[in-house]
Amino acid sequence: MDTDYDQKMHQRYGAPLLTIHKADLQLALINRAKELGVEFRLGDWLKDVNSDVPEVITISGERFPCDLVVGADGLWSRCRECFLGTQDKPNATGDLYRIMLRLKDIPDQDLRDLVAKPGLNFWLGPDCRVIAYSIRSGELYNSVLLRPDDLPAEVAKREGSTEEMKALFANWDPTCVPPAAFIHIHPIRLILTFNSACSDSWALSLR
Numbered sequence: 001m002d003t004d005y006d007q008k009m010h011q012r013y014g015a016p017l018l019t020i021h022k023a024d025l026q027l028a029l030i031n032r033a034k035e036l037g038v039e040f041r042l043g044d045w046l047k048d049v050n051s052d053v054p055e056v057i058t059i060s061g062e063r064f065p066c067d068l069v070v071g072a073d074g075l076w077s078r079c080r081e082c083f084l085g086t087q088d089k090p091n092a093t094g095d096l097y098r099i100m101l102r103l104k105d106i107p108d109q110d111l112r113d114l115v116a117k118p119g120l121n122f123w124l125g126p127d128c129r130v131i132a133y134s135i136r137s138g139e140l141y142n143s144v145l146l147r148p149d150d151l152p153a154e155v156a157k158r159e160g161s162t163e164e165m166k167a168l169f170a171n172w173d174p175t176c177v178p179p180a181a182f183i184h185i186h187p188i189r190l191i192l193t194f195n196s197a198c199s200d201s202w203a204l205s206l207r
C-alpha cells in the first residue's frame, strides 16, 4: 500500500494534491471572475468562431467581436471543431460507474471513517480500477469504478445496474464497492472518453 502518494505528487509536480467537489471549484472560479469584472451570459451556445473578424457567434445569432477566444467547452468541443475545421469526436476508452455517498446517510462505522478522513484511494485490478475520495471536509465521498466499455455507441450516459456492478467487482476488496446497504443509491454509468486531436497542431491564434 502506498501511503505517501500526496508527498510523491508534491515532489513531482511542486503542488499539493487536493480533492475538491467540482461544483465548489466552479463556484469559486465564478465568484473570483465576477470580482474581476467578468460578465457571464448563460443559456446560449457557441455555434461558430469567425477568425477573420474575429468574433464568436452563438446559436441565438448573437455576435461577440473579441481579441481572444478561450475554448473551454469540454470533450465535445464545438470551439475545437471550428479551429480544426472538421468534426472531432472523442474516442471511447471505457465506462464508469459513479456513486456519491453522504456521511449523514452512513450508519456503518468503518465506512464512516473512510468517508470522514480526507484522502484519495486507488484500487487497480484486471480490466478495472476504482478511484474514491472524500470531499467537502469528509461530508461527501465520491466513488468512480472504471470498467471496460460495452455501452452501445450512441449511449453516453444511463442509469447503472447495481447487480452488474456488484458482479464485476465481486472478488475485489469489499471497501471498493460500498456495502449493499448503500447500493439503493443507483450508480450512474457513463462513457469515458479521450480526445486525440489535442496536439500542438491546433494551437492557432486569431488575427
Ligand SMILES: Cc1cc2nc3c(=O)[nH]c(=O)nc-3n(C[C@H](O)[C@H](O)[C@H](O)COP(=O)(O)OP(=O)(O)OC[C@H]3O[C@@H](n4cnc5c(N)ncnc54)[C@H](O)[C@@H]3O)c2cc1C
Pocket: 022, 044, 045, 046, 047, 072, 073, 074, 075, 076, 077, 078, 079, 098, 144, 190
Ligand atoms: C462522471 C465523471 C466523473 C469524473 N470524475 C473525475 C474525478 O474524480 N476527478 C477528475 O479530475 N476528473 C473527473 N472527471 C473529469 C472532469 O470532469 C473533466 O476532466 C473536466 O470537467 C473537464 O473540464 P472542462 O472545463 O475541459 O470541460 P467541462 O467540465 O465538460 O465543461 C465544458 C463546459 O462547456 C459547456 N459547453 C459545451 N459546448 C458548448 C457550446 N457549444 N457553447 C457553450 N458552452 C458549451 C458545457 O455545458 C460545460 O459547461 C469526471 C468526469 C465525469 C463525466
